[in-house]
Amino acid sequence: MYRILIARKRNEDILEDLILPPVQDHPTLERTLPGGSKLIETADPQNCKAIYITNFRDYQVSETRRKAFRPVTGVSIFTTNGAEWEHSRSMLRPQFTKTLLNNLDSVELELENFWTAIEQKGVEADGWTTSGEISPFIYRLVTDIASDFLFGESIGSQKAFLEKNISERGPQQPSHAERIGGAEFADAYDRVSEYINLRLRFQVPGWILDTKAFRASRDIFRSMPDKYIQKALGGDHAREGAKYDLLSALVEQTRDPTELKDQALSVFNAGRDAQGTTLHWTLLLLGQHPHVFDKLRSIVLGAFPPGDPSVRDPARLKSCHYLNYVSQEALRLYSPVPINSRQATRDTVLPVGGGPDGSQPVALRKGQIVLIHVHAMHQRKGLWGDDALEFKPERWEDQSRFPKEGVMYSPFSAGRRNCIGQSYAMTELGYILARFVQRYDKIELAPESAAARHERIPKSAGPLQKPYELKCRLRRANSSNGGASEVFSS
Numbered sequence: 222m223y224r225i226l227i228a229r230k231r232n233e234d235i236l237e238d239l240i241l242p243p244v245q246d247h248p249t250l251e252r253t254l255p256g257g258s259k260l261i262e263t264a265d266p267q268n269c270k271a272i273y274i275t276n277f278r279d280y281q282v283s284e285t286r287r288k289a290f291r292p293v294t295g296v297s298i299f300t301t302n303g304a305e306w307e308h309s310r311s312m313l314r315p316q317f318t319k320t321l322l323n324n325l326d327s328v329e330l331e332l333e334n335f336w337t338a339i340e341q342k343g344v345e346a347d348g349w350t351t352s353g354e355i356s357p358f359i360y361r362l363v364t365d366i367a368s369d370f371l372f373g374e375s376i377g378s379q380k381a382f383l384e385k386n387i388s389e390r391g392p393q394q395p396s397h398a399e400r401i402g403g404a405e406f407a408d409a410y411d412r413v414s415e416y417i418n419l420r421l422r423f424q425v426p427g428w429i430l431d432t433k434a435f436r437a438s439r440d441i442f443r444s445m446p447d448k449y450i451q452k453a454l455g456g457d458h459a460r461e462g463a464k465y466d467l468l469s470a471l472v473e474q475t476r477d478p479t480e481l482k483d484q485a486l487s488v489f490n491a492g493r494d495a496q497g498t499t500l501h502w503t504l505l506l507l508g509q510h511p512h513v514f515d516k517l518r519s520i521v522l523g524a525f526p527p528g529d530p531s532v533r534d535p536a537r538l539k540s541c542h543y544l545n546y547v548s549q550e551a552l553r554l555y556s557p558v559p560i561n562s563r564q565a566t567r568d569t570v571l572p573v574g575g576g577p578d579g580s581q582p583v584a585l586r587k588g589q590i591v592l593i594h595v596h597a598m599h600q601r602k603g604l605w606g607d608d609a610l611e612f613k614p615e616r617w618e619d620q621s622r623f624p625k626e627g628v629m630y631s632p633f634s635a636g637r638r639n640c641i642g643q644s645y646a647m648t649e650l651g652y653i654l655a656r657f658v659q660r661y662d663k664i665e666l667a668p669e670s671a672a673a674r675h676e677r678i679p680k681s682a683g684p685l686q687k688p689y690e691l692k693c694r695l696r697r698a699n700s701s702n703g704g705a706s707e708v709f710s711s
């Protein structure tokens with residue numbers, strides 16, 4: 222317990238240093254937590270399949286997860302079971318298919334601000350941007366995209382950041398957008414994420430973590446959607462012919478402000494962080510692997526020549542296989558949800574992991590918690606081959622060599638309770654990546670950065686593998702090197 226609580230001070234990575242090592246040796250094991258409760262943990266695809274699909278009814282979201290999330294995101298699709306969960310799922314699910322078609326126009330608008338932020342310090346005559354940290358720009362980009370999708374209008378955090386940089390406005394109150402895009406909100410977000418992680422993964426009691434600083438951060442985080450909810454309930458949100466947004470759709474089903482807030486915060490949380498984390502790792506991996514970047518760029522330019530508007534067609538993006546392999550591979554190596562969990566609703570068995578050689582079933586008692594080690598499973602050499610730890614999008618070209626039994630790749634979980642944002646997320650990632658390589662023809666990591674030296678990347682202490690650092694410079698493509706920099710310039 223002591224080691225967990227001081228992990229951040231000691232610069233230890235809770236996932237890599239404390240959780241993973243035993244699982245790497247034994248894909249299914251039992252761990253005793255501080256306090257005595259016993260967890261079953263598994264990184265075995267056959268067990269994952271049993272939990273997510275075959276024996277779906279034998280598992281539910283645990284009381285631990287409810288306790289961890291409730292003070293922060295309240296009652297939502299992530300923390301409920303049975304009829305309550307069915308209610309949330311049926312309320313949210315249909316919205317995801319509706320939105321997909323028109324959402325890339327909004328993403329394009331946010332990308333314009335993203336490029337401006339990256340290039341704000343100027344671009345050299347040879348096309349290189351000034352080297353700097355682009356991590357906050359990525360999280361602002363996904364914050365703005367997620368808010369546009371949810372509330373029908375972007376929070377505008379990137380724009381607010383840019384405007385603040387341009388004009389010296391003096392010591393006046395920051396706007397809503399400035400606050401959400403600023404350090405205070407980012408800190409609050411990190412603190413509440415850390416709270417969730419410590420309660421979720423280590424069952425640290427709430428009273429230890431319920432500090433004044435936590436409560437202040439929680440209030441900052443929870444107040445984020447207030448103005449949009451008031452507006453939506455006031456009626457001027459669901460305008461005839463207005464752009465689609467999730468909140469308007471939810472208001473047609475419930476007018477309870479707390480329910481709206483809880484669902485909105487949960488989806489915002491899921492969309493913004495998982496998406497930002499994936500984009501971050503993908504760009505970082507592309508920086509570490511220039512040959513993959515070059516190959517991706519040439520494939521994208523072949524499929525979507527400069528100015529071709531079909532890059533905004535989700536079906537066309539989906540058919541650009543290598544583009545998808547790149548995101549898929551980043552999601553394999555750095556799954557934003559590295560550990561998932563369930564609780565047994567009755568006495569049941571996992572198919573493998575027991576007996577002297579691990580080939581026998583494992584008994585689970587009703588109420589027992591099982592952790593699903595997605596990150597560890599995605600890196601097991603026995604499943605993926607000796608190159609399991611390498612970033613190789615090409616591995617997806619021949620999927621026949623992967624074992625067929627089980628669910629060995631599941632960044633979005635699987636079965637009836639899988640991620641409802643999966644298709645939306647992959648389309649959006651594909652679009653951002655395609656536009657990125659159209660605009661820039663090189664990404665060069667700052668030589669002193671951990672990524673360039675292939676050292677451990679500093680990560681947030683939240684439940685997601687959210688990295689903090691992407692120090693790099695980018696080279697603007699131009700017509701002489703086949704670039705597409707002006708494809709959609711507004």
Ligand code: HEM
Nearest residue numbers: 298491492495496499557558632633634638640641642646
């Ligand atoms: C790369 C991006 C993403 C990843 C890796 C991801 C991953 C996941 C995972 C692993 C789950 C299952 C959790 C569980 O089993 O309990 C999940 C659920 C969910 N995700 Fe995502 N997600 C991503 C993006 C998104 C986006 C963009 C949205 C919405 C805008 C979203 C909304 C949801 C929701 C609402 C659920 C709850 C489903 C349920 O419990 O029925 N996700 N996601």
